[in-house]
Amino acid sequence: MSMKLYGASGSCALVALWAVEQAGADYELVSLNLGAGDQRHPAFLALNPHGRVPALETDGAVITELNAILVYLAARFPGAGILPMNDVLLLGRTMELLCWFSSTVHVHVAQCFRGxxxxxxxxxxxxxxxxxxxxxxxxxxxxxxxIGQRGAYLNGDGFSAVDIFSIVVWRWVQRLEIDCSAFGRWTGKVQHDMARPDVVRALEREANAAPPSWVAAARAS
Known part of the structure; x- marks a missing residue:
């Protein structure tokens, strides 16, 4: 069954987009313009009353919150490498980092962009x-x-969703013009990861995503 992923350029929805790409899922990507307030449109609020991305329509239901979407996709496509599903301890530590990104780092970013x-x-x-x-x-x-304490990537020797979230944070930091000269290890890792073919593919898919039907109709009128 086809999925529909709601995201927004520059948002943490890139992580979910990378995940559905890794899974080889049959999906449609819908791109909201958060600056224009697309997330507050009644049509989207009917899907996610919190008005945030990502949101995933699948199997007749809607899943919101990035980490919940990642768990769903990793369980549905266990061989895709979205999360380390074959190592319980590594999975727990990966979720630990994802939750830290969501509950701490993302909150600081929201203070800046979404006061x-x-x-x-x-x-x-x-x-x-x-x-x-x-x-x-x-x-x-x-x-x-x-960086480097747990392996080649943020958590072990396998690239996973948490490494994509690190790239999302990097993009936010660039927009905020924060000096990263003191974070050389992280900077080097992000630059290396952004050259990966799977990351490049997700970034290109994000850049070329179509707006929701209600926005497309308004622009055409």
């Missing part, structure tokens, strides 16, 4: 952005120290 999630006060938003960048830099220092 409306936390407050409606413009002054508070500005302070959130400032503190978010400081906390993000501290998290990057921690991430930089882990």
């Amino acid at each position: 409306e999630r936390f407050t409606d006060d413009a002054d508070v938003k500005d302070k959130l952005k400032q503190s978010g960048k400081v906390r993000l830099a501290a998290a990057l220092a921690e991430l930089n120290e882990t």
Whole structure:
């Protein structure tokens, strides 16, 4: 059965996109423009009331939250290498890192880009952005120290979803113009990983994704 993946250029939905590509799944990619507010359109809120990407339509249901989508895809396509499903300890440690990216690093980024999630006060938003960048830099220092400690990749000798999430973080950091000179190991790893054919393919797929039907109709009118 075909899947439909809702994502947005520059978002963490790239991780789910890489996963469905790795799985060789039959899927359709729909790209929302978060800056234009596509995620707040009633048609999308009917799928995900939280108005966030990624969201995956599959088997007559909708799965939201990146880590939940990754677990579903890894279980459905166990040979795709999305997560290390054949090593329970490695799987647990990989999920540990994914959760840290989601619950800590991504929150600092949201302070910078999505201050409306936390407050409606413009002054508070500005302070959130400032503190978010400081906390993000501290998290990057921690991430930089882990490079090489667990193998060739972030967790072991196999490339997996957590390494793609690291690339997503890199893109956010570039947009925030954070100085990465102190994070040389992480920077080198990301640059190496971004040259992988599977990563290049996912990035190209993201860049060429079509907008949702309700946006396409509005642009045509």
